[in-house]
Amino acid sequence: MGFDVTTIGEGSLRLSVPAGKRLNLANSFEIGVSGAEANVVGCLSRLGRKTGWISCLPETPVGKRVRNEYRSHGINVDNIIWSNQYRLATLYVEYATPPRSTNVIFDRKNTCFTNIRKEDVDWSYLLDSKIIHLTGITVALSENTKEIVQEAIKRAREKGVPISFDVNYRSTLWSKEEAYETMLPMIQNVEVLFCSKRDAEFLFGCEGSDHEIIRQLQKKSNASKVVMSRGASGVLGLEDDVIYEEPARKVVIIDRIGAGDGLAGGVLYGWLEGDFAKGLKYGVLTAALALSQYGEVVNTNPKELNLLLEYEAGDIVR
Secondary structure, three states: OOEEEEEEOOOEEEEEEOOOOOHHHOOOOEEEEEOHHHHHHHHHHHOOOOEEEEOEEEOOHHHHHHHHHHHHOOOEOOOOEEEOOOOOEEEEEEOOOOOOOOEEEEEOOOOOHHHOOHHHOOHHHHOOEEEEEEEHHHHHHOHHHHHHHHHHHHHHHHHOOOEEEEOOOOOOOOOHHHHHHHHHHHOOOOOEEEEEHHHHHHOOOOOOOHHHHHHHHHHHHOOOEEEEEOHHHOEEEEEOOEEEEEOOOOOOOOOOOOHHHHHHHHHHHHHHOOOHHHHHHHHHHHHHHHHOOOOOOOOOOHHHHHHHHHOOOOOOOO
């Protein structure tokens, strides 16, 4: 197989101001790049796995800035679709400390990626992988992107390629009812299902104790493995009717954006090693690493990850 993990999703330019600054009075921005699916494979690339990402970007300097970012993490970006129409998605981030929360404003209507077509995608590239990772964010962006995900799932099932699916419900993109009706068929029989406890309750109507909720989620999806994030309470994983529980790692939060993608990257790293339970340990650690750094792709390596898996980090490494 050509890749360990492939994915398809939107890449965005991220413009942020630090805590203490307000967007309405900003006179400069720090430039970064954002993309949920690319964050996952970026983490895996940093951990030595071979990954590929498909997107549609404008053939402009800002489009190439997004490409260059992900290429720098080791992601194969050879099959990006370049467009001379439409534009690049942008998001604005206003970091904050209590009593305010960090504020994220998306500008992603009528972008290159939301206008992507099924015939634009190199399906042989996307499916030449041990597992394909998809998210509900891409499903929600436009009718075109919903069709892309549906086609990816159809082709993956026909070819026998396992599917990893992160629900990633965004209320600003679509309604609860539409999300439920659209995603429920998509998550059937996936290899790994990622879903927050909040989405399990709100979107899929699961209720009861955390163990009851994850079992209901598995029953509704018939997923082989389920990963349910619970914020500061850590993560639950379900495989072969066995529930594993991993507490969240201690962390000083620098940047909240991308932690869920870090979790998915760590879990899939364990899955690729044939050890889902260990993947949960990796996942809570990569999520913590995402929270502890600026930027969305977890910047680590196998040596550091395994060292941190055994020991809590100290103040100084000499």
